[in-house]
Amino acid sequence: MKTADPELMRAINRLNVLDTIRRHGPISRVEISERTQLSTTTVSAITASLLDDGLILPRHEGDIRNEAARGRPRVMLELNPDAARVVGAKIAANRLVFVVTDFRGDMLSKLTLPIRIDRQPIGVIADLVEDGVRRCVVDAGLSLEEVDTVCLGLPGVIEHRTGHIRSSPIFRDTNVDFASEMTARLNTPTIVESDAHAITLAHHWFGKARDLEDMVLISLEQTLGLGVLHDNQLFRGAGGLSHNLGDLVLGMGARGIVRLSSQAGESEILGEQPASGRFAEAIRLGRGMAHAQALIKAEDNTLISAAIRAGEAVGVAIANIVTLFAPPRVILVGSSLALGEPFLDSLRNAYALAVPPSLKGVAELVFDDSTDDFWAQGAAAVALYELYESPWNTTGPAF
Amino acid sequence: MKTADPELMRAINRLNVLDTIRRHGPISRVEISERTQLSTTTVSAITASLLDDGLILPRHEGDIRNEAARGRPRVMLELNPDAARVVGAKIAANRLVFVVTDFRGDMLSKLTLPIRIDRQPIGVIADLVEDGVRRCVVDAGLSLEEVDTVCLGLPGVIEHRTGHIRSSPIFRDTNVDFASEMTARLNTPTIVESDAHAITLAHHWFGKARDLEDMVLISLEQTLGLGVLHDNQLFRGAGGLSHNLGDLVLGMGARGIVRLSSQAGESEILGEQPASGRFAEAIRLGRGMAHAQALIKAEDNTLISAAIRAGEAVGVAIANIVTLFAPPRVILVGSSLALGEPFLDSLRNAYALAVPPSLKGVAELVFDDSTDDFWAQGAAAVALYELYESPWNTTGPAF
DNA sequence: TACCTTTTCAACGGTATGCGAATTAAATAG
């Protein structure tokens, strides 16, 4: 357990103030004091220190004065966008998406590489990722030295603390120390995080969970992932490793274990199609879901029934997650949502059936079809969050 | 978010020291300093304050001096047993178990009432519980005024923060404010907690998880419960409510949803027996599982196959829990363990099959057949834990 | 234009915390 000394105390309050400024846009000191319950004195001291460190900026121009415009006007404070730059990336089987953001999480540049990388040797993947990061940084008009942290979000079971990838559909090998590898290549601190965790944080910072302290997110991509927000923090399992929803067991059929991934994995849904012609080509290029959507509209019965089965399986899995975590909101993201109504309807129905009566109405299902940028932005947010906490603890006293 | 002031700092370090003393028996100040990473100065100040408050005691007698017996001898410190008294209770469908413990969690008296209370009106249950608490307190040679807190552990979905019982097999009604009811009756602060959470804490304090910071416990009783220890703390879902494992869905059969409770609930396993004769009588009296054990030994095939099916279902459920929490140890408790080898073997097999390959070997299954006292002692531990944190924050500065 | 009101924010003193160095305390070795 960490020992509580003045330094920790300071760090906590600093983070609290900084986070308040981040979340509530340009904000005055008085309002910070109200929100954080800290005295105006303390807020003044902390903001002075933050200003001194260049993390925040005063805003004079465009002071939208309130109606009751008496007295000394408030000085609005906001994050200094230039305080840091980070790179966030979404690494998927058939595409790489990079984003450079400033300290506020605003996108400075983005780069999408629609290339298939899964099952490539690690060296090749690392090459491609390195290249993408460098390009995207140049696109933003920066050099890598100006980037503070890189965060790579990828599917699978990731051990966040150590940066080890326990298993991922992208890598042939297991237990890859990808964080060290990329840190060495880029000569920039690089962290590795589950893509589901990344977009969970994205929704908490910018998306559909800004108002919540607790929340669950289900990502339906090639891999089925889970992100849990508990008390404004990412809940990482024991040992800090991420969850792989696809490994959940839904039942014991005649021929053994039935896992969620075998019912609702992207390749399993699409795989039942005759692997020929335009559709197979689309799958190879990672456009499988978009194409599937078209086929469903054209009433392709094989695919529709696969989508329905997948929806049922996911709905039941979500009900089980809700049974365990009782979150007020469940956000669903990922390419499988593109399957459309047949999938979503059966998901909703199965969920309604499977959720225990005592928890009926507790959780609200929200579907979200964000673009890939958003995932990458989430990875950037993970990087920023790490920055918030660590390096400025060492700044020393405010004066 | 709580504001970090010196008071909080103090509370954290105080709790840390107190917890260290609790866990590591009689312990000297130097060793506390080593374990907590606090300076000897701070430890001295805090222990002085704790001594002043009467929460701990110095131990002079029987100073087992180490071999290397040079220098001033260490003064060992330990919890003052008399610093507080609490009552813990396990409330089950067919029995009430009460325990009075001292500040260390040691049992002073216990009382078991083998009576069937489920489906009684709330008033009747409250009467019986009140009576049991009072009796047990008298047995310990105390009066209720000397008891600081009462904690009742019972099955179902409990909202710990508010003391509301959302649903329980014991109550006909839902959403019962049992904590307020009993607080008023006993005129002593009474808290309500899930029985699974209680025994989870019991194992962390006294049992098979003393060495762990993360752990999962599965309780197999009339109701199937779950307790999660995360970072030395009970993990309570959003809103602080407990989990009901029985609501987990294991599959969609031909006639709809199949929940775990329908496969592995106590009444479901035993219910398939012809409800007549000695066995039915045993069930009514809450000895069902013991009797079932005998029948299984006598190779009652109906019962054996029910036990095997239940074992499979539980094994799969545990695998899913492990997929989500990745704990180093899973402890199984509860009356259903008495079903013996057929049940346990099929559980182990199903678990081995269902646990994802990437997590194989991560979690160790441990079976525990503690007596009912232990559950009640866990409830007492919950009460003690609340005491640790709250009331002595107000003690003021140490001097 | 000069003065007053209102509000923000920085400066000062008070009290709490924890830490490091020096000091006292208690026991053994010679």
Add this chain to the structure above:
DNA sequence: CTATTTAATTCGCATACCGTTGAAAAGGTA
């Protein structure tokens, strides 16, 4: 009886928070 060793306390310092006070900035009013 003295020297040595280890434990625990005391003292002084740095930091953090908070409440109060007073200066600064803007608008309103005579």
